[in-house]
Amino acid sequence: MLNSEEGCIRYLMREMDPAEEIEFEREMLNDENLLIEVESLRRTYQKLGQLPLKTPPKSIIDEITKEAVKQQRSRVDGSKNLVLTFSKAVASVAAAVLVVATGAYFYGHNDVNSVATPQTNIEQSAQIAQPWVDRNEVIEFAGTSVQNENTTEVENERIQSFDKLRLVNSETGFSPPNRKVVLTSTSN
Amino acid sequence: MELVKRNTGNKSYANLKDQELVRMFRRKADEYAFNELMNRHQAKVYSYIYSMINNPETANDIFQETFTKVITKMDDTYNEQGKWIAWVMRIAHNATIDHIRKQKRYIDVNSWYDEEGAKSDYFDRLEDSSVVDADDQMVVSETNASLMNHIAKLPEEQRTVVLLRHYYEMPFKEIAELTNVSINTALGRMRYALINLRKHFDEERQLELKHAKQ
Numbered sequence: 001m002l003n004s005e006e007g008c009i010r011y012l013m014r015e016m017d018p019a020e021e022i023e024f025e026r027e028m029l030n031d032e033n034l035l036i037e038v039e040s041l042r043r044t045y046q047k048l049g050q051l052p053l054k055t056p057p058k059s060i061i062d063e064i065t066k067e068a069v070k071q072q073r074s075r076v077d078g079s080k081n082l083v084l085t086f087s088k089a090v091a092s093v094a095a096a097v098l099v100v101a102t103g104a105y106f107y108g109h110n111d112v113n114s115v116a117t118p119q120t121n122i123e124q125s126a127q128i129a130q131p132w133v134d135r136n137e138v139i140e141f142a143g144t145s146v147q148n149e150n151t152t153e154v155e156n157e158r159i160q161s162f163d164k165l166r167l168v169n170s171e172t173g174f175s176p177p178n179r180k181v182v183l184t185s186t187s188n
Numbered sequence: 189m190e191l192v193k194r195n196t197g198n199k200s201y202a203n204l205k206d207q208e209l210v211r212m213f214r215r216k217a218d219e220y221a222f223n224e225l226m227n228r229h230q231a232k233v234y235s236y237i238y239s240m241i242n243n244p245e246t247a248n249d250i251f252q253e254t255f256t257k258v259i260t261k262m263d264d265t266y267n268e269q270g271k272w273i274a275w276v277m278r279i280a281h282n283a284t285i286d287h288i289r290k291q292k293r294y295i296d297v298n299s300w301y302d303e304e305g306a307k308s309d310y311f312d313r314l315e316d317s318s319v320v321d322a323d324d325q326m327v328v329s330e331t332n333a334s335l336m337n338h339i340a341k342l343p344e345e346q347r348t349v350v351l352l353r354h355y356y357e358m359p360f361k362e363i364a365e366l367t368n369v370s371i372n373t374a375l376g377r378m379r380y381a382l383i384n385l386r387k388h389f390d391e392e393r394q395l396e397l398k399h400a401k402q
Contacts, residue, residue: 006372009379013353015360041379044386048354051339052332056234056251064252065222068259072217075263 004031008038012045137164206272214263229273232355233280239351240284242340250287254280277356278366281348288344338388346381349374 004027010016011024028035131139131154139158201209201224212221233254238247257279266275339347348367352358358366364374 005379006375009375009382013360013375013378015375040386041382044382044389047335047385047389048350050331050335051239051351051354052235052336053231053355054235054238054247055231057248060248060252061226061230064255064259065219065226067256068213068222069217069219071259072213072222072262076215076217 004034004037008034008041011038012042131158137161207268210262210266210272211268225272229276232273233276236277236351236355237280237284239336239339239355240344240347241287242336246287250280250283254283257283273356274358274362274366277352277358281352281366285344285348334392338385338392341388342381342384346377346384349377350381350385353378 007016007024007027011021016024028038133139139154139161201220204212204221204224206225206228209218209221209225212218213225234247234251237250237254238244241247241250254276258276261279266272339350342350345367349363352363352366353360360371360374360378364371367374369377
């Protein structure tokens with residue numbers, strides 16, 4: 001049940017949802033006093049429709065518009081100048097950073113070229129390809145081969161290592177222990 | 189009085205929403221966009237202030253003060269997501285209430301010297317001349333003048349709700365937010381305003397009947 005006093009005004013002002021409206025209309029049908037109250041308030045509210053629409057004097061509107069446009073133009077111009085100054089500053093900083101970065105890059109690049117020695121290359125190669133000898137005494141490599149003299153030496157060494165290999169009878173490489181019985185005798 | 193419409197230069201401005209016009213004015217200081225906004229809302233804002241104050245000179249001053257604040261604060265305070273006119277109305281409402289409270293304070297101090305010793309509302313103490321002045325300047329019908337008079341007799345809170353609802357068809361949720369009260373309080377004020385107005389209309393009718401008999 002809706003509070004009638006609150007309901008009256010919410011109903012008149014169309015602040016109710018449809019379900020509430022239906023409920024309130026039912027309530028009005030059952031309560032004649034409520035119906036009279038709502039109709040009376042409705043008539044009073046309708047009279048407010050006669051409230052006149054007043055207009056401000058033209059001189060005031062002119063003055064307001066003039067002032068508004070003047071102030072807004074100065075604000076827009078100010079912000080444009082600010083943006084321009086800021087863009088110039090950013091461009092200058094960017095140019096300076098670019099020059100410094102380019103200089104540093106070229107300086108660093110030349111420095112690396114001049115310092116690099118063959119020894120360094122060997123170390124680098126060694127890091128890339130690490131040889132080792134497996135159980136069959138075969139030299140194995142990991143990583144990619146490096147095309148330089150040291151690699152060639154290692155490669156030759158690897159090829160020579162194949163000479164040490166022996167043929168194996170069994171494909172599996174497994175040779176069972178010899179279980180032949182050797183008879184020996186004494187001269188008794 | 190006929191609404192003075194200002195040149196908006198281009199008919200397409202009439203099809204734009206308030207928010208778009210505000211954006212154009214803010215970014216390009218577009219005079220036509222501002223004119224269009226004024227054309228749309230000036231009468232409602234002015235009528236609200238006028239009906240609250242019931243004095244044309246003061247209404248002019250408050251209207252101008254409102255728009256001076258609007259111009260100054262538009263870039264800083266107004267958020268383009270919200271309704272522009274609701275924001276303007278808040279400024280107009282605050283300026284109007286500030287004025288009424290200042291006047292009340294002045295009258296309250298003077299009321300100590302009142303012979304009858306009864307303190308009364310600003311509008312209760314308004315001389316009839318202010319209404320007569322308004323009538324002289326604005327050619328309004330007798331009914332309108334009487335209605336304005338009845339509205340002026342309402343307590344400030346009730347008058348605010350009635351006028352915001354009438355001139356802006358403002359939902360009670362927005363009225364409640366604007367006046368810093370709950371929705372139920374705003375609805376209650378509307379109800380009491382209508383009851384008071386009904387009482388004033390009845391008294392007026394009784395008076396008319398009495399005169400007619402004599």
